[in-house]
Amino acid sequence: MHKVLSLFLLVFLTGCSASEVVTKMDHQSNPDYTAVYIIHADANYTFHxxxxxxxxxxxxxSEAKAVGESARSGEVFIFHQQPERKRFLFFPGKDRVWYHYKGGELVGKGQYSPTGGGFSKEADLYRQMTGNSNTGRKLFFYFGHEMPSKASFAYHHSQPEHTFNTEVFANDISGFEDKFDLMVLSTCNNGNPLTVERLTGKTEYLVASPRNLHLSYLDTHSLNLLETLSDVSTKSLADSIARHSLERLSEQLQTMVTVGVYEMDVVEEYMGPYADSYANYLGSVQQKSLFTDNADCNTLEIFEGQRIPEKGAKIYFSSTAFGREAGLEHHSAWGCKE
Known part of the structure; x- marks a missing residue:
């Protein structure tokens, strides 16, 4: 009985403690840039x-690790949000994994459990490892399924009780940095008025898709520009990511590809009323549009006569090879539920 209690206590303590393994202490000077990857894996991400x-x-x-290994003058954090299992039905399994690269070397790796449905735990770990350094450019990349505007379904399959949506995302992102230089959303349909409006003040530039985005995701190899052309502007970096993503996805797919680049200080000047109109519209169609793809916002009746401006927004677009939109020559930078 004593051995059983001892074993139970050991499991309890290890189940509740943080699992953070620093493999190498690094004393490199402040990095020229810091990139954060969050990769959601707590859902079905299989594709053919x-x-x-x-x-x-x-x-x-694998791509993020390669970027980390190439970041000689930068720092890269990767948070792999794997499904959270329970040990002995009660204790968190710490199935999520973080990686910390600095100067092109893996200097830390560990496992952790989430706190709620957002990024609060990831942000805590990030602050612990960076020491709130304010130097260099700050870049954020999110890879996952479409982030809903409301908590309409279980986003995390292993923890369906935890809420995740664009509002949670916008709130928790501030736990990493007050404001990023560049944010990339490699998700479906989040290049929409409401998501973009919620992220104003959170990033200088945003890259997101107004429509469906294939699970082969956006391409981040352009981060190598920060090594080969250190004075490259953030706008040029955002355009490079969007352009290379379009080229790669268009070669692989026959479906429509849309990648938007948004200069957020410019977009913020006019987006508020359009986001409000879209939020009100979503209230009437949310249930039937939960699992549908976006359409061009400018085809919706609510925006007839008041098309959403594209000042500060640029769309990289290739048309589908089939269906009712085959041969489409133009798409706006904005996607909306029909």
Whole structure:
């Protein structure tokens, strides 16, 4: 009985303690840039291409690690949000994994459990490891399924009770930095008026897709520009990510590809009323549009006569090869539920 209690206590303590393993202490000077990858994996991320089966989160994890290994003058954090299991039915399994690269070397790796449905735990870990350094450019990348405007369904399959939506995202992102230089949303349909409006003041530039985005995701290899051309502007970096993503996805797919680049200080000047109109509209169509793709906002009746401006917004677009939108020559930078 004593051995059983001892074992139970050991499991309890290890189940509640943080699992953070620093593999190498690094004393490099402040990095020129810091990139944060959050890769959601607590859902179905399987896709097929050319007869082969892929796991989207594992594919982008490999890409993020390669970016970390190439970041000689930068710092890269990767948070892999794997499904959270319970040990002995009660204790968190600490199934999520973080990686910390600095100067091109892996200097830390560990496991952790989430706190709620957002990024509060990831932000805590980030602040612990950066020491709230304010130097260099700050970049944020999120890879996952579409972030809903409301808590309409279980986003995290292993923890359906935890809420995650664009409001949670916008709130928790401030736990990392007051404001990022560049934010990339590699998700479906989040290049919409409400999401973009909620992220004004959170980032200088935003890259997001107004429409459906294939699970092969946006391309982040352009981060190498920060090594080969250190004075590259953030706008040029955002455009490079969008352009290379369009080129790669268009080669792989016959479906429509849309990647928007948003200069947030400019967009903020006019977006408020359009976001409010769209939020009110969503209240009437939310239930039937939960699992539908966006359409061009300017095709909706609510925006007839008051088309959403595209000042400060640029769309990278290729048309679908089939269906009612085949041969479409133009798409706005804004996607909306029909």
């Amino acid at each position: 291409m050319n007869g082969k089966r892929y796991q989207a989160d594992q594919e982008i994890l």
